[in-house]
Amino acid sequence: QSALTQPASVSGSPGQSITISCTGTSSDVGGYNYVSWYRQHPGKAPKLMIYDVSKRPSGVSNRFSGSKSGNTASLTISGLQAEDEADYYCSSYTSSSTWVFGGGTKLTVL
Amino acid sequence: QVQLQESGPGLVKPSETLSLTCTVSGGSISGYYWSWIRQPPGKGLEWIGYIYYTGSTNYNPSLKSRVTISVDTSKNQFSLNLSSVTAADTAVYYCARLGTIWGQGTLVTVSS
Numbered sequence: 492q493s494a495l496t497q498p499a500s501v502s503g504s505p506g507q508s509i510t511i512s513c514t515g516t517s518s519d520v521g522g523y524n525y526v527s528w529y530r531q532h533p534g535k536a537p538k539l540m541i542y543d544v545s546k547r548p549s550g551v552s553n554r555f556s557g558s559k560s561g562n563t564a565s566l567t568i569s570g571l572q573a574e575d576e577a578d579y580y581c582s583s584y585t586s587s588s589t590w591v592f593g594g595g596t597k598l599t600v601l
Numbered sequence: 602q603v604q605l606q607e608s609g610p611g612l613v614k615p616s617e618t619l620s621l622t623c624t625v626s627g628g629s630i631s632g633y634y635w636s637w638i639r640q641p642p643g644k645g646l647e648w649i650g651y652i653y654y655t656g657s658t659n660y661n662p663s664l665k666s667r668v669t670i671s672v673d674t675s676k677n678q679f680s681l682n683l684s685s686v687t688a689a690d691t692a693v694y695y696c697a698r699l700g701t702i703w704g705q706g707t708l709v710t711v712s713s
Binding site for chain 1: 636648650651659661662663695700701703704705706
């Protein structure tokens, strides 16, 4: 299985909004509403930010939102804050009943 | 709340088997899927496989020939065995309740 495609890096200023894309195929992202997004700060375990494409776990800020169109899922962070600077990963369920991650995106808050 | 803790050797010799255990506390292992994920130093996440509490499993095709995941419901633990390791298997290994709750991770280095 091939990794999902994410941009290597994105950046934004405090208060702005950014969007990170996650592109797969009809056998993963496009075929199921089981896309998740994780935030990982250096040296820390990943934290679930979005699941099932657009659902937020309890305690996650409503500044984080997810969506999907065709084979591409997106994570939008509004009102950027310094604490949002981190690596972000998407993941998707696949037609082989496995899971696959994206390569990760480094978010820099300018 | 549910917490996960990985345990096992931090150093494994090439060609040997890497063995890790994940202990689940604050909740039952029953009723859920449990995963292993790894992250080589400076690189991205790689899904290794998952096990249902009943024992059914599914693995990453690229690792399938070397991976075994098992569960011990009586101990509220699940385990990872990765055979014939090489330096490329050096990584932080995470256990997780599917993708929702993660352990802190444990670094395993493959070196003689």
